[in-house]
Amino acid sequence: MKYFSTNHKAPIATLKKAVVKGLAEDRGLYMPEEIKKLPKEFFDNIENYSFQEIACVVADAFFGEDVNAEDLKKIVCVTLSFETPLAQVEDNIFSLELFHGPTLAFKDVGARFMARLLQYFIRKEKGDSLVNVLVATSGDTGSAVANGFLGVDGIHVYVLYPKGKVSKIQECQFTTLGKNITAVEVDGVFDDCQTLVKNAFMDSELNSAMKLTSANSINVARFLPQAFYYFNAYSQLKRLGKADEMVMCVPSGNFGNICAALFGHAMGLPIKRFIAANNANDVFFNYLKTGQYEPKPSVQTIANAMDVGDPSNFARIIELYGNSHKRISSLISGATYSDSQIAESMKSCREQTGYILDPHGACGYRALKENLKIGEVGVFCETAHPAKFKDTVEGIIGSEVAIPERLAAFMRGEKQSVPMTKDFADFKKFLLGCCK
Numbered sequence: 001m002k003y004f005s006t007n008h009k010a011p012i013a014t015l016k017k018a019v020v021k022g023l024a025e026d027r028g029l030y031m032p033e034e035i036k037k038l039p040k041e042f043f044d045n046i047e048n049y050s051f052q053e054i055a056c057v058v059a060d061a062f063f064g065e066d067v068n069a070e071d072l073k074k075i076v077c078v079t080l081s082f083e084t085p086l087a088q089v090e091d092n093i094f095s096l097e098l099f100h101g102p103t104l105a106f107k108d109v110g111a112r113f114m115a116r117l118l119q120y121f122i123r124k125e126k127g128d129s130l131v132n133v134l135v136a137t138s139g140d141t142g143s144a145v146a147n148g149f150l151g152v153d154g155i156h157v158y159v160l161y162p163k164g165k166v167s168k169i170q171e172c173q174f175t176t177l178g179k180n181i182t183a184v185e186v187d188g189v190f191d192d193c194q195t196l197v198k199n200a201f202m203d204s205e206l207n208s209a210m211k212l213t214s215a216n217s218i219n220v221a222r223f224l225p226q227a228f229y230y231f232n233a234y235s236q237l238k239r240l241g242k243a244d245e246m247v248m249c250v251p252s253g254n255f256g257n258i259c260a261a262l263f264g265h266a267m268g269l270p271i272k273r274f275i276a277a278n279n280a281n282d283v284f285f286n287y288l289k290t291g292q293y294e295p296k297p298s299v300q301t302i303a304n305a306m307d308v309g310d311p312s313n314f315a316r317i318i319e320l321y322g323n324s325h326k327r328i329s330s331l332i333s334g335a336t337y338s339d340s341q342i343a344e345s346m347k348s349c350r351e352q353t354g355y356i357l358d359p360h361g362a363c364g365y366r367a368l369k370e371n372l373k374i375g376e377v378g379v380f381c382e383t384a385h386p387a388k389f390k391d392t393v394e395g396i397i398g399s400e401v402a403i404p405e406r407l408a409a410f411m412r413g414e415k416q417s418v419p420m421t422k423d424f425a426d427f428k429k430f431l432l433g434c435c436k
């Protein structure tokens with residue numbers, strides 16, 4: 001399979017190049033030239049497949065031409081060592097719990113898949129030099145990527161995070177690991193971290209000295225595997241006999257997760273329609289309303305993993321539907337919620353159903369409550385375990401949230417990080433020193 005850039009000004013790339021480089025030369029995002037439809041028999045029998053079996057079929061459609069079948073199967077199995085159960089919250093509303101991975105975030109699957117695929121391509125061509133992964137994080141991405149790549153040889157990961165702006169639990173998940181993971185504690189805000197990473201990708205001296213790639217959802221190997229979730233959700237709902245009018249609601253920030261779901265839909269997955277649920281960052285919501293895409297600076301919310309003012313995967317969604325606002329807005333609807341609306345939904349859901357939502361999942365739940373039509377069954381992604389936002393959640397619902405042992409284990413490790421200014425010259429000097 002070949003990959004083209006959403007800016008249409010870069011050469012067509014192989015999968016290896018798309019994964020190793022992350023972003024195309026014209027700064028566009030890579031898109032597969034073809035999206036394969038899966039056979040009717042697959043969907044007719046999908047309720048009899050396990051999660052791993054489903055993922056193998058989907059992975060083969062994306063990557064089967066470029067990766068040896070046995071190796072691809074192994075990558076899928078290593079990646080998916082956990083389940084993503086559907087929890088029934090109300091009669092017609094289900095929570096797709098994507099937080100049962102090692103760092104309790106849905107990004108675990110993409111991060112683990114990308115780590116193994118990158119390693120596969122590096123190993124195949126002996127003599128390839130070390131690949132350096134740079135990732136800027138406000139919390140969740142850094143922990144998933146650091147854990148996904150931990151101990152994978154041939155790859156070194158630098159996690160840049162804003163000093164004092166990441167929750168204790170999240171910080172422990174990427175600063176206590178050591179080995180091939182270096183945490184860089186930037187004296188600035190998240191945007192400063194992002195700017196350092198972007199500057200590094202554009203610096204020619206740095207790029208000739210070391211191989212650099214990104215593990216944000218711009219990377220095809222990071223976002224595409226998330227499509228597995230949606231086939232599996234459909235399979236589980238079908239098993240319950242409720243999948244005829246399935247509505248999928250995805251709390252969105254950079255729109256990587258919902259984009260993967262839309263790829264699934266393009267492959268024939270019979271989801272009736274989609275809802276992109278946002279916090280107060282409402283650029284996509286406004287695009288659906290007006291047809292105009294107007295990025296703006298992000299605003300801080302209690303669902304901070306979705307604080308994005310210019311979602312990078314918007315370019316892929318536009319490309320997928322031939323830039324037709326009509327096609328996009330007839331398949332996807334939007335929702336945007338303030339912090340107080342998010343809190344109110346967390347509280348009322350807890351009181352009325354007993355289910356504890358995290359602030360991100362709460363946007364999804366609320367969007368279904370407000371938008372589901374008679375006969376439809378809604379599934380929202382619960383994108384993080386509520387314990388990851390313990391203080392916020394407890395403050396809202398007024399009772400304690402237990403920390404799962406997996407999360408507690410990270411908190412016993414010793415923090416190691418490199419202090420850094422937000423000045424690119426300092427960061428560049430540091431990176432050049434690392435590759436000597």
Ligand SMILES: *Cc1c(COP(=O)(O)O)cnc(C)c1O
Binds near residue numbers: 140383
């Ligand atoms: C990353 C993240 C999101 C947003 O996902 P996108 O793919 O960026 O749209 C939502 N919730 C949580 C908890 C996240 O970590």
